[in-house]
Amino acid sequence: xxxxxxxxxxxxxxxxxxxxxxxxxxxxxxxxxxxxxxxxxxxxxxxxxxxxxxxxxxxxxxxxxxxxxxxxxxxxxxxxxxxxxxxxxxxxxxxxxxxxxxxxxxxxxxxxxxxxxxxxxxxxxxxxxxxxxxxxxxxxxxxxxxxxxxxxxxxxxxxxxxxxxxxxxxxxxxxxxxxxxxxxxxxxxxxxxxxxxxxxxxxxxxxxxxxxxxxxxxxxxxxxxxxxxxxxxxxxxxxxxxxxxxxxxxxxxxxxxxxxxxxxxxxxxxxxxxxxxxxxxxxxxxxxxxxxxxxxxxxxxxxxxxxxxxxxxxxxxxxxxxxxxxxxxxxxxxxxxxxxxxxxxxxxxxxxxxxxxxxxxxxxxxxxxxxxxxxxxxxxxxxxxxxxxxxxxxxxxxxxxxxxxxxxxxxxxxxxxxxxxxxxxxxxxxxxxxxxxxxxxxxxxxxxxxxxxxxxxxxxxxxxxxxxxxxxxxxxxxxxxxxxxxxxxxxxxxxxxxxxxxxxxxxxxxxxxxxxxxxxxxxxxxxxxxxxxxxxxxxxxxxxxxxxxxxxxxxxxxxxxxxxxxxxxxxxxxxxxxxxxxxxxxxxxxxxxxxxxxxxxxxxxxxxxxxxxxxxxxxxxxxxxxxxxxxxxxxxxxxxxxxxxxxxxxxxxxxxxxxxxxxxxxxxxxxxxxxxxxxxxxxxxxxxxxxxxxxxxxxxxxxxxxxxxxxxxxxxxxxxxxxxxxx
Amino acid sequence: xxxxxxxxxxxxxxxxxxxxxxxxxxxxxxxxxxxxxxxxxxxxxxxxxxxxxxxxxxxxxxxxxxxxxxxxxxxxxxxxxxxxxxxxxxxxxxxxxxxxxxxxxxxxxxxxxxxxxxxxxxxxxxxxxxxxxxxxxxxxxxxxxxxxxxxxxxxxxxxxxxxxxxxxxxxxxxxxxxxxxxxxxxxxxxxxxxxxxxxxxxx
Numbered sequence: 001x002x003x004x005x006x007x008x009x010x011x012x013x014x015x016x017x018x019x020x021x022x023x024x025x026x027x028x029x030x031x032x033x034x035x036x037x038x039x040x041x042x043x044x045x046x047x048x049x050x051x052x053x054x055x056x057x058x059x060x061x062x063x064x065x066x067x068x069x070x071x072x073x074x075x076x077x078x079x080x081x082x083x084x085x086x087x088x089x090x091x092x093x094x095x096x097x098x099x100x101x102x103x104x105x106x107x108x109x110x111x112x113x114x115x116x117x118x119x120x121x122x123x124x125x126x127x128x129x130x131x132x133x134x135x136x137x138x139x140x141x142x143x144x145x146x147x148x149x150x151x152x153x154x155x156x157x158x159x160x161x162x163x164x165x166x167x168x169x170x171x172x173x174x175x176x177x178x179x180x181x182x183x184x185x186x187x188x189x190x191x192x193x194x195x196x197x198x199x200x201x202x203x204x205x206x207x208x209x210x211x212x213x214x215x216x217x218x219x220x221x222x223x224x225x226x227x228x229x230x231x232x233x234x235x236x237x238x239x240x241x242x243x244x245x246x247x248x249x250x251x252x253x254x255x256x257x258x259x260x261x262x263x264x265x266x267x268x269x270x271x272x273x274x275x276x277x278x279x280x281x282x283x284x285x286x287x288x289x290x291x292x293x294x295x296x297x298x299x300x301x302x303x304x305x306x307x308x309x310x311x312x313x314x315x316x317x318x319x320x321x322x323x324x325x326x327x328x329x330x331x332x333x334x335x336x337x338x339x340x341x342x343x344x345x346x347x348x349x350x351x352x353x354x355x356x357x358x359x360x361x362x363x364x365x366x367x368x369x370x371x372x373x374x375x376x377x378x379x380x381x382x383x384x385x386x387x388x389x390x391x392x393x394x395x396x397x398x399x400x401x402x403x404x405x406x407x408x409x410x411x412x413x414x415x416x417x418x419x420x421x422x423x424x425x426x427x428x429x430x431x432x433x434x435x436x437x438x439x440x441x442x443x444x445x446x447x448x449x450x451x452x453x454x455x456x457x458x459x460x461x462x463x464x465x466x467x468x469x470x471x472x473x474x475x476x477x478x479x480x481x482x483x484x485x486x487x488x489x490x491x492x493x494x495x496x497x498x499x500x501x502x503x504x505x506x507x508x509x510x511x512x513x514x515x516x517x518x519x520x521x522x523x524x525x526x527x528x529x530x531x532x533x534x535x536x537x538x539x540x541x542x543x544x545x546x547x548x549x550x551x552x553x554x555x556x557x558x559x560x561x562x563x564x565x566x567x568x569x570x571x572x573x574x575x576x577x578x579x580x581x582x583x584x585x586x587x588x589x590x591x592x593x594x595x596x597x598x599x600x601x602x603x604x605x606x607x608x609x610x611x612x613x614x615x616x617x618x619x620x621x622x623x624x625x626x627x628x629x630x631x632x633x634x635x636x637x638x639x640x641x642x643x644x645x646x647x648x649x650x651x652x653x654x655x656x657x658x659x660x661x662x663x664x665x666x667x668x669x670x671x672x673x674x675x676x677x678x679x680x681x682x683x684x685x686x687x688x689x690x691x692x693x694x695x696x697x698x699x700x701x702x703x704x705x706x707x708x709x710x711x712x713x714x715x716x717x718x719x720x721x722x723x724x725x726x727x
Numbered sequence: 728x729x730x731x732x733x734x735x736x737x738x739x740x741x742x743x744x745x746x747x748x749x750x751x752x753x754x755x756x757x758x759x760x761x762x763x764x765x766x767x768x769x770x771x772x773x774x775x776x777x778x779x780x781x782x783x784x785x786x787x788x789x790x791x792x793x794x795x796x797x798x799x800x801x802x803x804x805x806x807x808x809x810x811x812x813x814x815x816x817x818x819x820x821x822x823x824x825x826x827x828x829x830x831x832x833x834x835x836x837x838x839x840x841x842x843x844x845x846x847x848x849x850x851x852x853x854x855x856x857x858x859x860x861x862x863x864x865x866x867x868x869x870x871x872x873x874x875x876x877x878x879x880x881x882x883x884x885x886x887x888x889x890x891x892x893x894x895x896x897x898x899x900x901x902x903x904x905x906x907x908x909x910x911x912x913x914x915x916x917x918x919x920x921x922x923x924x925x926x927x928x929x930x
Contacts, residue, residue: 073863073924075886103821103927105862139789139888143825145923147789147888220919247751247860247879247917 029150033060034140038132038152039114039168044159045130048123048629052172053089053132053154055079056114063142064109067097069218069257071107071225075139075147077115083132086122093117095178096260096273097216102143106225108216114175121158123628131155180258183274187525190255190278192244197223197252199240199276201259204388204525209238210261217257221245254279312468316475321503350431351484355477357435362473363466370462391522395515402511405504406551435477502555509548516540532593535585542583549575594676611653613662618672618681627702632667632725637685637695640675645694648713655715661722667698700725750860752879752916756870757858761817761848764833769815769846776872778812778907780900782844782882783819783856785826785864786836788923789888794865795840797890803901804843812904814844819856824926826864827851853927863922869903869913878903880918 028037034057041052057065057077066074081089093116097108121130133153140146186209189200203209212231217223227243240259244252256277264272483489520537528536549572556568585593606616616622618635626633638645652658662669672681674693688697688708696709698721707721750757756779760770771779782800785791794800804814820826828836828849837847850856859868859879869878883896903913 073920073922075888075921102924103929104857105924105927107924137887141923143926144787145789 027152027154029136029152031138031140031148031150032146033063033142034058034065034138034148036136036138036150036152038134038154039171040154040156040166041116041169041172042156043164043166044157045121046159046161047121047125048625050118050120051156052116053119054114054116054168054172054175055092055134055136055152056112056168056171057110057138058112059110059140061111063140064100064107064111065113065138065140067108067110067216068092068094069108069216069220071100071109072105074107074109074141074145077136077138079115079117080135080137081132082135083119084127084130086125086127087130087132088120088122089132090118090120093175093179095175096180096258099214099216101226104226108225114171116172116175116179123625125158127158129155129157178273180273180275183259183276184527187527188276188278192252195244195246197242197244197255199242199255201238201240202525203236204527209233209236210263210265211238213238213240213259213261215240215242215257215259217255219254219256221248222252222255308464308468309471312471313475313478316472317478318503318507319472319476320479321500347484351481353431354435354438354484355474355481357432357437358439358477358480359435359470359473361436361439362469362476366466366469370465388522388525391518391525395518395522398511398514398518402508402515405508405511435480438480439473439476498558505551509544509551512544512547516544535589535593538585539583542579542581545579545582546576547579549573549579609653611659613653613659613669615669615671618670618684620680620684622670623699626668626670627699630701632665632701633670633699634662634667635670635672635684635695635697635699637672637674637681637690637693637697639673639693642674642693644712648694648696652713652715652718655719658715658718658722661719665722665725665727667722667725698722698725750876750879752876754876755874756868756876757855759850759855759858761850761855762830764830764837764847764849766830767846769848771870771874774813775874778810778872778877778904779870780807780812780814780904781859781868781870782814782816783861783864783866783922783925784816784847785818785820785923785925786828786840787826788864790922791864793888793890794882794893797893798841799890799893801841801843803898806901807904808843808845810901810904810908815846815848816842816844817848817850817855817861819850819853819861820926821853821928822851824928826923826926853925856925856927861925863920864925865922866920866925867900869900869907871907877907878913878916879920880915881920884918886921 027039028035030036037056037058039054039056041054045051055077059065066076068076070076079092083089095110095113095115097110100107100109119132131153133151135149135151137149138147140148183201185204185207187202187204189202191198191200199215201209211233214229215223217225222245224243224245230241232239232241254277256275258273259276260273262272265274516537519540520533523533523536552568552572552575556565556572559565559568606614608614615636623633623635636645636649638649640646661667672678672684674681674685682691685691685693685695688695688706694711694713696713696718698707698709700707707724709717709721756771758771760768763769786795791800794803804816807814818826818828820828822829828847830849833847833849836842848855855861859866861868865882867878867880867882868876871877878899880899882900883893883898885892885896899913899915899918903916906913
């Protein structure tokens with residue numbers, strides 16, 4: 001080629017390049033081993049519609065790109081959008097990734113994948129088409145890594161009703177199916193240990209969890225990416241052990257990411273990936289109290305048993321203060337002291353045998369309970385604190401027992417009286433028998449307490465349960481042994497009196513405290529979360545405090561002296577007000593709780609009520625948008641504390657005729673919930689000339705007067721109003 | 728039975744798999760002795776009393792090329808030397824894997840790139856890289872004069888492969904060297920490194 005022609009050729013090439021670069025972008029770009037193209041799920045869009053865009057990456061085999069958390073190395077692709085004014089594009093939706101291992105390092109990423117983006121067209125759009133342009137940067141690796149970038153764009157026409165699905169519907173279907181879904185009806189507990197994190201997933205309904213899952217963390221440096229993750233099943237619970245990142249010292253405040261089950265989360269064909277986002281500090285470790293469930297040792301559990309035994313011992317001793325036990329105690333002691341009337345040694349042996357009788361009776365009880373429990377487990381009952389049904393039963397058990405203690409109801413006093421008069425022979429066997437009998441005699445009024453002990457031990461291992469009962473027996477028989485060791489101690493025993501009744505009543509309150517604790521457990525199992533839950537439980541503690549106050553007041557009435565009466569009344573008043581003090585939430589607690597529940601006026605999602613109707617939450621934008629669409633709107637201004645509103649809703653929407661008309665006239669139902677402070681709704685009420693609820697308004701159109709319904713509604717009133725609407 | 732089996736597997740797995748571990752800032756930096764590109768033997772203990780910078784390196788990695796292509800990394804290395812620090816560039820990529828530097832080519836590579844560090848060290852078995860938990864190239868470690876790890880992580884705050892991002896980024900290494908010279912703890916002392924993975928020997 002001559003110089004001139006080569007110059008000309010290069011000039012032409014440059015021109016061509018310049019033209020193709022400036023002259024409208026293409027919808028795909030490529031680099032080595034990767035092609036990226038932009039696709040849409042519809043052929044056209046309409047004003048106010050939502051649609052999806054997607055960036056489709058096609059990679060050569062064995063090459064990969066990265067997930068939002070790339071793992072030990074690498075970089076996720078980045079997307080920088082510019083688009084028509086009337087279009088809003090949301091953040092990328094990441095399908096669940098795969099683990100990619102290179103030697104001792106692990107990355108999270110994909111081979112070929114489509115990343116979808118939700119997009120929205122404004123309802124006031126005037127132009128006949130929309131465009132979107134994405135500037136992409138990526139890193140594609142196999143063994144070596146190659147960075148790349150490119151710009152791709154798409155144009156879509158705007159038509160009246162939305163267009164038909166595009167030919168890419170299949171890619172979008174696959175992409176959306178690979179997105180993690182929220183994990184519901186499953187409770188998550190997290191145990192942070194020295195170098196491990198153990199996730200326990202507990203199903204709240206009948207379905208079975210997968211037998212193994214893989215966790216992909218969203219944040220770096222929380223877990224060791226390369227360490228193996230061990231799944232194990234323990235009954236219904238699925239446990240996952242993750243190795244912590246040893247270079248990170250601080251405690252973990254947030255664990256979020258994706259759990260993937262190859263077999264699908266419920267059955268074949270169900271979504272494989274779920275999102276989790278929890279705070280280890282606030283997840284109660286439901287498994288910690290259950291020694292059967294823990295596959296990792298923790299010293300806190302052994303400490304728990306020791307303190308349980310300690311309390312069992314004390315509890316056993318306190319049993320002797322029960323009104324039906326205490327008098328028997330002194331009689332029994334005196335009887336074998338007198339009848340023996342001889343060497344100290346014999347008396348002591350009698351005492352020991354007596355206590356042996358007591359302990360063995362307790363053990364017999366424990367064995368019966370364990371047998372029942374084992375049998376129950378075979379039948380699939382599961383006496384575990386992890387089952388909400390069990391927790392509810394326990395709540396009622398403790399509540400009943402507490403009330404039994406507190407009120408005048410006593411069980412089988414006649415039996416007790418008869419038995420108490422029995423005198424057994426004074427042989428060694430006789431003393432042993434006495435011990436058994438003493439326990440039996442004590443049962444009627446110790447039954448409430450015993451019931452609680454039995455219930456509490458149900459969640460422990462058989463060995464621990466027996467140990468607890470033995471200790472209870474030791475505790476209960478300890479005074480007997482002590483007295484048989486030195487009978488003169490009898491002098492120091494207090495005389496029976498009304499104080500025994502007070503003791504019995506006082507034992508009710510620990511039981512009520514257990515009820516509050518169990519309520520918290522139950523609430524967590526039902527999916528309620530702190531801080532909202534904590535505030536509710538604080539309220540319950542406050543109520544308990546007030547109840548204690550009232551009880552103190554009743555004591556004051558019964559008190560022996562004016563002085564005692566005054567003290568008790570004072571204590572009652574303090575307890576009452578302290579209860580109220582605990583219960584009132586601080587304003588920061590209220591704000592945090594509401595923020596957590598996404599309870600701000602404009603952020604809540606539409607929901608379906610118990611009548612099958614779809615409601616949208618109130619917001620000014622929503623109303624404006626709906627009015628622009630020309631649909632009639634029924635706004636229900638209501639509040640949880642407004643009885644009239646609640647009655648109205650029930651009366652009106654249970655009517656078939658109303659529901660049919662709502663569907664027929666294409667009415668949008670909007671709920672303006674004024675249960676908590678909401679300035680937007682307050683303003684709206686004022687605009688309609690009101691300053692309170694209930695208020696029910698039907699907006700017909702932007703240029704027509706809204707129909708104001710009366711305060712007290714009947715189905716007829718609403719039907720009449722709806723019939724005035726066109727259509 | 729299930730629990731017992733999983734417990735056994737758990738115990739065994741920790742002993743058998745040598746996955747890359749991460750070191751905590753503040754602990755003593757692991758000692759090592761490696762051959763340099765010039766053939767001499769270099770040990771970490773030779774430099775006690777000085778600040779030492781370790782840079783994990785792979786000449787073919789786009790993140791490493793980001794810093795070397797416009798002479799930026801060479802400039803950092805020179806500045807560090809002027810401040811009295813010792814900068815060691817280390818290659819832990821295994822033989823047969825991408826990015827491995829052999830003894831023969833090491834010397835030529837140094838002059839080709841214009842490496843300004845005190846030495847280019849070769850760690851083909853990956854032992855030193857594993858002991859530090861080096862997982863990306865570049866992955867930076869700064870060791871104080873007493874031999875304790877004072878900084879680990881990324882070289883700067885912009886994870887990308889574009890050289891033009893360097894001028895607008897905060898360089899953590901030079902900042903760490905300055906802090907240590909003033910007797911202060913580097914801040915930040917611990918960041919998430921970015922780069923290509925170090926190509927250790929596959930199993």
